[in-house]
Amino acid sequence: MIIAVDGPAASGKGTVAKALARHYNLPHLDTGLLYRAVAATVRRLELDPSKEADAVAACDFDELTLADPVLRSDEVGQLASLVSAHPLVRAALLARQKRFAHQPGGAVLDGRDIGTVIAPDADAKLFVKATPQIRAKRRHAELQSHGSTVSFDRVLADIRARDQRDASRSTAPLAMADDAALLDTSFLSIEASVERAIQLVEGQRARNKVNKL
Numbered sequence: 001m002i003i004a005v006d007g008p009a010a011s012g013k014g015t016v017a018k019a020l021a022r023h024y025n026l027p028h029l030d031t032g033l034l035y036r037a038v039a040a041t042v043r044r045l046e047l048d049p050s051k052e053a054d055a056v057a058a059c060d061f062d063e064l065t066l067a068d069p070v071l072r073s074d075e076v077g078q079l080a081s082l083v084s085a086h087p088l089v090r091a092a093l094l095a096r097q098k099r100f101a102h103q104p105g106g107a108v109l110d111g112r113d114i115g116t117v118i119a120p121d122a123d124a125k126l127f128v129k130a131t132p133q134i135r136a137k138r139r140h141a142e143l144q145s146h147g148s149t150v151s152f153d154r155v156l157a158d159i160r161a162r163d164q165r166d167a168s169r170s171t172a173p174l175a176m177a178d179d180a181a182l183l184d185t186s187f188l189s190i191e192a193s194v195e196r197a198i199q200l201v202e203g204q205r206a207r208n209k210v211n212k213l
Contacts, residue, residue, distance in 0.1 A: 001106040003201060004114035007128035008163050008174060010135035012185040012193055016128055017110035019194040020201065029100045031111035032080065034093050036071040037061045039079035055083040059092040074143055074150065081162045087171040112166055115177035124204040125180035126197060132159050134186045
């Protein structure tokens with residue numbers, strides 16, 4: 001079974017995806033980490049994230065990079081939004097994501113284009129969203145817990161700017177698949193969000209069984 005979980009930054013899609021992976025005993029991939037690894041490599045090599053050739057050169061990163069805590073920093077997150085807009089970067093990482101999704105037994109993947117590009121044939125698709133203010137509040141609290149002194153207004157502005165970049169890029173823009181179920185986590189607890197996600201997945205699985213009859 002393949003489960004695709006898409007949504008904007010700080011919507012809760014990663015938390016939901018991890019919980020679904022545990023519930024269904026499936027491997028999980030946060031595809032955003034791949035782009036963050038590219039971004040971190042760009043920064044380490046002092047390349048220009050706005051130049052597609054530089055970003056593509058950083059796609060050949062060491063697998064150990066995915067475990068580096070620096071990938072979770074806000075700075076790398078901002079750079080990741082820039083490098084992910086390059087079509088050739090997305091193409092370079094496409095095969096890796098497709099292999100993970102279509103491994104024996106299936107998988108859970110979360111990102112921006114899982115249900116539309118990486119696994120359009122997924123058995124269940126969720127699009128997780130929350131208001132920009134709620135997402136900024138979550139991200140601000142996360143950054144503060146790591147010692148950051150960035151202001152809430154700055155985080156909110158960054159969230160909105162990232163949304164604009166993700167939705168307007170020419171290749172694989174952030175978009176809800178036509179057959180995805182919407183999950184708004186704005187006013188839900190983590191537990192309630194996960195419970196609702198499982199309900200939505202089970203609903204889609206049931207419909208798929210009926211359609212195959």
